[in-house]
Amino acid sequence: xxxKADNLVWKIGGKTVINGVSFEAEPGKMLGLLGPNGSGxxxxxxxxxxxxxxxxxxxxxxxxxxxxxxRRAIAQRVAFIEQxxxxxxxxxxxxxxxxxxxxxxxxxxxxxxxxxxxxxxxxERTGMSAKRHDAWQSLSGxxxxxxxxxxxxxxxxxxxxxxxxxxxxxxxxxxxxxxxxSSLPITSIIALHDLNHAAMFCDxxxxxxxxxxxxxxxxxxxxxxxxLREVFxxxxxxxxxxxxxxxxxxxxx
Ligand SMILES: Nc1ncnc2c1ncn2[C@@H]1O[C@H](COP(=O)(O)OP(=O)(O)OP(=O)(O)O)[C@@H](O)[C@H]1O
Numbered sequence: 734x735x736x737k738a739d740n741l742v743w744k745i746g747g748k749t750v751i752n753g754v755s756f757e758a759e760p761g762k763m764l765g766l767l768g769p770n771g772s773g774x775x776x777x778x779x780x781x782x783x784x785x786x787x788x789x790x791x792x793x794x795x796x797x798x799x800x801x802x803x804r805r806a807i808a809q810r811v812a813f814i815e816q817x818x819x820x821x822x823x824x825x826x827x828x829x830x831x832x833x834x835x836x837x838x839x840x841x842x843x844x845x846x847x848x849x850x851x852x853x854x855x856x857e858r859t860g861m862s863a864k865r866h867d868a869w870q871s872l873s874g875x876x877x878x879x880x881x882x883x884x885x886x887x888x889x890x891x892x893x894x895x896x897x898x899x900x901x902x903x904x905x906x907x908x909x910x911x912x913x914x915s916s917l918p919i920t921s922i923i924a925l926h927d928l929n930h931a932a933m934f935c936d937x938x939x940x941x942x943x944x945x946x947x948x949x950x951x952x953x954x955x956x957x958x959x960x961l962r963e964v965f966x967x968x969x970x971x972x973x974x975x976x977x978x979x980x981x982x983x984x985x986x
Pocket of ligand 1 (some may be wrong): 745746750768769770771772773774775776777
């Protein structure tokens with residue numbers, strides 16, 4: 734077990750947004766979080782990273798209650814890329830990525846060779862090395878997104894949490910990002926809207942509807958015609974792809 738949600742409840746303005754959510758993320762695997770707009774995905778991810786506190790239930794990190802961790806200890810192992818992540822204006826790309834090393838440094842330690850290596854590797858893996866000296870503000874939306882991923886990787890996390898990270902990316906970089914995340918030897922939890930991408934890359938899926946988990950399992954178990962109709966209100970035909978042996982959804986016109 735890596736991250737475990739145990740009967741989480743979170744409310745705002747008299748509305749129960751997260752309503753008794755439980756699941757476990759397996760170490761080293763990629764867990765996809767699916768659900769229609771407003772089903773609670775972002776709220777759940779913010780509970781998992783302690784940006785919000787649950788009204789009931791617990792988040793466990795390796796058998797220890799997340800509320801018992803100091804913020805810095807969480808940052809040393811959990812990286813979060815938020816949906817509308819922004820970054821300060823006057824920074825170069827590599828400075829943004831360097832911020833990922835912050836939780837690992839003490840007040841007295843200088844910038845180390847290990848820090849440098851982590852930053853360079855993260856830039857390389859996300860295809861941003863050529864732009865490392867460019868101004869953050871000069872980047873396209875997709876390049877900013879990839880720089881956020883580089884910052885998260887530079888953090889050397891054990892758990893990587895991503896909220897719709899493929900927004901703004903062209904198809905090459907969407908596939909590239911998902912391939913990269915699925916190949917990493919770390920636990921990832923990723924909110925996605927593209928169901929075919931989730932089917933192709935995630936090891937397991939959980940589906941949310943109105944703040945509850947309504948389905949969980951491997952993509953073949955979860956992505957059925959009935960679920961697509963009931964949860965996403967679409968008619969579709971699901972077959973096993975002859976190309977990658979995962980489910981492939983054909984949406985019907
Ligand atoms: N701070 C808040 N104040 C008021 N309502 C909120 C707040 N945060 C979340 N909600 C409500 O909770 C519900 C779930 O929102 P959330 O952003 O978690 O959904 P989501 O599944 O991530 O949606 P999307 O796919 O559109 O990003 C929505 O109805 C939203 O309006």
